[in-house]
Amino acid sequence: MLALRWGLRAASGRFRLQNVLLAMAKRSSAAGEGPEENGQQAKRLKGTAGEGDAEDQNKRTPKRKIVLLMAYSGKGYHGMQRNLGSSQFKTIEDDLVSALVQSGCIPENHGEDMKKMSFQRCARTDKGVSAAGQIVSLKVRLIDDILEKINNHLPSHIRILGLKRVTGGFNSKNKCDARTYAYMLPTFAFAHKDHDVQEEAYRLSKETLDKVNSLLACYKGTHNFHNFTSQKGPKDPSARRYIMEMYCGEPFVREDIEFAVIKVKGQSFMMHQIRKMIGLVIAIVKGYAPESIIERSWGEEKVDVPKAPGLGLVLERVHFEKYNRRFGNDGLHEPLEWKEEEEKIAVFKEQHIYPTIINTEREEKSMMSWLNTLSIHDFNSSAAEMEANNKNSKNGDVEGSDGCDDDSD
Numbered sequence: 001m002l003a004l005r006w007g008l009r010a011a012s013g014r015f016r017l018q019n020v021l022l023a024m025a026k027r028s029s030a031a032g033e034g035p036e037e038n039g040q041q042a043k044r045l046k047g048t049a050g051e052g053d054a055e056d057q058n059k060r061t062p063k064r065k066i067v068l069l070m071a072y073s074g075k076g077y078h079g080m081q082r083n084l085g086s087s088q089f090k091t092i093e094d095d096l097v098s099a100l101v102q103s104g105c106i107p108e109n110h111g112e113d114m115k116k117m118s119f120q121r122c123a124r125t126d127k128g129v130s131a132a133g134q135i136v137s138l139k140v141r142l143i144d145d146i147l148e149k150i151n152n153h154l155p156s157h158i159r160i161l162g163l164k165r166v167t168g169g170f171n172s173k174n175k176c177d178a179r180t181y182a183y184m185l186p187t188f189a190f191a192h193k194d195h196d197v198q199e200e201a202y203r204l205s206k207e208t209l210d211k212v213n214s215l216l217a218c219y220k221g222t223h224n225f226h227n228f229t230s231q232k233g234p235k236d237p238s239a240r241r242y243i244m245e246m247y248c249g250e251p252f253v254r255e256d257i258e259f260a261v262i263k264v265k266g267q268s269f270m271m272h273q274i275r276k277m278i279g280l281v282i283a284i285v286k287g288y289a290p291e292s293i294i295e296r297s298w299g300e301e302k303v304d305v306p307k308a309p310g311l312g313l314v315l316e317r318v319h320f321e322k323y324n325r326r327f328g329n330d331g332l333h334e335p336l337e338w339k340e341e342e343e344k345i346a347v348f349k350e351q352h353i354y355p356t357i358i359n360t361e362r363e364e365k366s367m368m369s370w371l372n373t374l375s376i377h378d379f380n381s382s383a384a385e386m387e388a389n390n391k392n393s394k395n396g397d398v399e400g401s402d403g404c405d406d407d408s409d
Contacts, residue, residue: 063139065118065170069162069338070096070134071348073356080125080134082114092158093121096136099153105140114138122172122318123179130353131315132182132345133338137172157352162341164334167327178244178319180265181274184312184357186367187251187258190285198371203258204251208285215281216246216262218294227297227305228277229270234300242267246277254358263316272307279308286371289379304377309366312357314349 072092074080082093097111110117122135143149150160188202190212196202222242226232232239246264253259264274280297283289283306297303320336328335338345361367 061141061143063117064142065137065139065166065168066142067135067137067164067166067170067172067336068160069164069341070136071132071159071161071345071352072130072134073157073352074125074128074130075356075360078127079129080121080123080131084112092125095154095158099150100138100140102153103146103149104143105146105150106138120172120174122176123315125315126310128310129313129315130356132349132353133180133317134315135172135176135318135336137166137170159344159348161344161348162338164336166333166336170323172318175320175323176318177321177323178265178267179269179315180263180317180319181269182314182316183262183264183274183278183308184259184314184354185262185278185308186361187260189282189308189367189371193286193288193374200257204260209248209251209260212248212281212285215284215291215294216248216264219243219246219264219277223298225270225273225277227303228273228280231271234302239270241270241273254354255362257358257362259358265319274313275308275310276305279306282306282308282371283374283377283379286374288374288377293379304379306370306374306377309370311360311364311366314353 070092074092076090077092078089080092082091082097083089093114097106097114100106101108101111106117117138117140119136119138122137123131125131125134140146147160147163154160186200187204188198188200190204190208191198191202220243222240224234224239225241226234226236226239229239244265244267246262248260248262251258251260262278264277280289280294284291284293293303297305324335324337327333328337
């Protein structure tokens with residue numbers, strides 16, 4: 001009897017299982033699912049799993065601290081630094097962060113909060129200012145072909161030219177020893193107002209170039225540059241800045257206009273400092289101001305210093321000499337030098353930076369227009385008069401007070 005009951009139960013179970021399987025088959029038939037449809041569904045599931053695996057792999061890729069060597073033409077941009085919440089003012093960093101996200105180097109939320117990737121630029125170039133050797137430090141996923149993938153998502157006038165691993169605590173702004181800027185200008189800026197041709201046909205003589213370099217050399221050393229920015233008072237210790245070198249190179253002709261490039265290397269620069277340093281030398285060479293005004297500008301007296309146009313200013317190079325001495329040959333890190341990238345830098349300048357400066361000067365004539373304003377400056381103003389003219393000047397540094405700011409024109 002016991003065996004009979006177990007047999008009946010087993011038969012009943014098999015009957016119920018058959019009914020369930022029959023019902024499932026009918027539902028599949030009604031839905032039009034055959035072997036082909038089931039195969040496609042399996043493929044879809046497999047594809048989704050593959051995408052998820054790739055995403056998981058990206059998430060598992062460890063982030064490393066690196067520096068990127070950047071070059072860009074600043075025309076059409078409101079400077080380097082990103083202004084979150086101000087989408088109407090496009091910056092270089094807006095395009096860079098977008099490319100980093102799209103290439104898979106950083107997660108999207110790091111683009112929204114740049115502190116999450118420890119992002120730091122070496123110099124804050126301002127509206128219209130270009131760079132041939134900007135450095136940014138950040139943490140990224142070191143994906144394959146990283147430079148190519150980032151550049152694929154950047155416009156042609158912004159390029160990442162190099163990448164190096166750095167120490168975990170590296171900060172490109174704080175570790176920078178010095179910055180070199182270049183200023184490209186038409187040489188007719190040095191034409192004497194009384195006895196030289198004041199137009200594009202002007203050509204710079206050796207004697208005038210020697211005089212320009214003699215005046216630029218006066219800036220070398222440590223001086224009180226309070227007259228070369230609107231942001232510092234004469235007793236502000238942070239107005240003292242150290243200039244390592246400043247000179248004007250040999251002239252060259254582009255599109256029938258002669259140009260020259262002034263280079264200046266310093267530990268750091270205040271707002272408008274470089275443009276005012278160049279503006280004052282131009283005023284002297286043209287015969288508007290006496291040579292003694294440079295020496296006078298170091299004192300506490302207010303001096304009327306003209307500010308040359310922003311067009312032509314380029315962040316040429318940034319220097320990390322102390323870092324290189326300490327970590328450049330430790331066997332783990334490379335020195336932050338870019339000898340192998342020099343040719344790419346030169347090509348970028350020829351293709352994107354110099355043509356922009358030349359064409360803009362031809363179309364807008366910014367230097368010629370500015371030169372016409374030199375006659376209204378009073379280079380012999382008294383301190384009282386200058387105080388009256390500058391009573392609305394603010395104290396403090398728009399770019400910050402840590403002494404590591406760039407010339408934010």
